[in-house]
Amino acid sequence: MFEARGLKKSYGALAVVRGVSLSVAAGERHGIIGPNGAGKTTFFNLLSGEAAADAGEVCMDGINLGKSPPDARARAGLGRSFQHNSLFAGLTVAENLAIAIAQRKKLYKIFWRGFLSRTEVFAEALDRAHRLGLGAQAHTRAAHLSHGAMRQLEIGLTLALRPKVLLLDEPTSGMSPEETAAIKNLIRRLPEELALLVIEHDMDVIFDLASHITVLDYGEVLMRGAPAEVRASPAVRARYLGMG
Amino acid sequence: MVFLIQLLNGLQLAALLFLLSVGLSVVFGLMRFINLAHGTLFMFGAYLGVACAAAFDSFWAAFFLAPLLVAAGGAALYGILLRHIRRKSPMQQVLVTFGLIFIGFDVARMVWGRFPYSIAEPAVFAGGVQIFGQVYPAYRLFLIALGIAVMAALYLGLEKTRIGAMVRAGVDNRRMAAALGINVERVFFFVFCLGCGLAGLAGVAAAPVFPVFPGMDMPILILALIVVVVGGPGSLKGAMFGSLLVGLADTFGQVVFPEFAAATIYALMAAVLMVRPTGLFPAATVH
């Protein structure tokens, strides 16, 4: 249902992504691992349209997304979270979520009625805050949250879009073990039919969650397979697991 | 023949625009900082040139002194004000320099009044030169030569010297340059002062050709901004090609469509930006 073919991207002389293909079926949980600087985040940027690919294409439900910008891809059902939190820092948790929900409902077209009168949006925002484990901080400004809570909100914003394809870039980076467990739970409870691509450095998380794993190295696919195969692969062990 | 004369006029405007825009462009490439008061420095270059020319009774004294004075003024401006707004948002930085335009405009009125001045061109270039059977003012040819000379000097400086390498590294990737131990802030200061000096040079060089009056800065600032946008910020090549394009388009635009002279430039800019939103030769990746 979601497919990338031969994606390439260079920054100046530096080839960061060198022909990566990947396809994810509905309901699949696909992990991406690779050493620092392997081009994982850049690969996500190519998928979500944040960066323009030099070559290759991205298709969703058989439709080529071509050069469509990130907002069009998001409206088509592609949601992504960022490795470095990208929040509306001056707004509270609930307001952050309400903005995301409003985008999903395309409320930006409405300029004659008050936003605050859309009680269903704010009810959903509060509900989502609770489900993210941020219920107590629903009225705290995003800028004042702890790092872990910010990560949760970062993911929560993307989930508020109800994406069909979800890209998570290192959802548990910098989190405590408890927070990591909470995120794992959150990911487990995602809708069945959702296609998930997740970049992770935490091997426990990835081997636990993923049904398939792709190993990226120097912008290329080093290996792809079931978690057990990847774990057993000498090449991966040497290049990556051994290091971590 | 008219065509050739217009071509020379266009090149002369391009030379001035290059002097003005190159500082603007490289400073932007280095620090994401656009100094809208750059035109004001151009105006002060012209006024200080007028003052020096009167004081020393020599064009050449003005020609060499005025840019130095403007560069010193730029250094002072940086030390007093701009250094402290480096951490403010880009919007605030632009707004502060916009406020400086107002201040500079009225300071010029206070000191020199509202009536135009000019400098006599130096005796060497006072006459005309026979080109293709036409007489063309020698001073304008000198302006073209000046533009080319500065361009060559900047090219060599940027490509062959250590500080040039630092500037290029800084434009390319500021964080990386800082990580490599380059004092980006000092490089920026140097480039900023150099840019101010070049704006002053453009001002004094323009003074024999353009009337010197309060408000002379705005039309040329707009053209210089268009050069930066069209050429792509941060690169010498961008400033060069942008200046050529804008200088020629403006000059020929006035001949071909006098009623819509101004519009030709904006049409050019709009067309370039439609095709390449970051200009023709962007050195700096714009985020």
Next chain:
Amino acid sequence: MLKTVTRAPDVRDPLAAALVAAAAMAWLFTGDFGKEVLSEVAVFAIFAMSLDLLVGCAGLVSLGHAAFFALGAYAVAAFGVFVNLPMWMAMPLAVAVTAVAAAAAGFFAVRLGGVFFIMMTLAIGQMVYAFFLNSRAFNADDGMAGIGRVDFSFLALDSGEPAVFSAFAVCAAVAVFLLLRMVARSPFGHTLAALRRNEPRLRSLGCPVLRCKLAAFTLAGALAGFAGALAAQHNGFISPDLAFWTVSGEVLVMVIVGGMGSLSGAALGAALVILLRHHLAGLTEFWVFYLGVLFVLMVLFAEGGVAGMLSRLPRKLHRRGGNV
């Protein structure tokens, strides 16, 4: 603006109420000159509030907003003088023309980020200025006189009277304030505010940011055109100077000095700058200098402008009162 989401909506705007009250007092207790100034303040309040939608709400700084002010003025003059339409028809047509022009200019401007957008707006402003400066139809730099005013004879009122026109201008300003406040409080307005805070994230959440920015640019341009149409009637005269960069600069000063993002702050800024100009103009020839200094100081040290200072005042007084 967005601060209030999910908390009790702040329907009171004491500053706006105070401004309306001050306008009413001025209207009641000043002579014809005072009422002329009141009209001018009302016109510039509309102009400044329209810019505040861009700057304060959406975070789009325009240095060429006077382009649309001038377009509105020229359009109303063209419809009124050349076509001989009554002002009641010329005004909406002028606003429509300005809206179309703003949409066309915005089409180019909004896809440019940050500083590029600012430079593009500066260029747009200068382009319009140069256009009117060279247009023979509008008498180039001499401008045009003899522009009429809206006709209130059906109410047995003469709009040539400062009392009538200033009341009309103030009502127009209040209407524009209410319209813009409605927009700012709508989902669209909150989306613009989110765009100001983090455009890349908003885009990745599926918001068509270019279209939203274009809509804001068009609305702001149209309302600036409305202000221009009123200014042309108030002065009875138009000239290319309406589009000059100092006008764009001055209206931005109003927004920044008054306090951006609250609409009523922009209106306050308009009143302050115009009153200050009338006072300083008598004292010094170099009014622009002081305007520049004030502007730089406000940008550097008072982000919320005067409105921001006023809103912090009660809390400060309260704290001091509590200590005693």
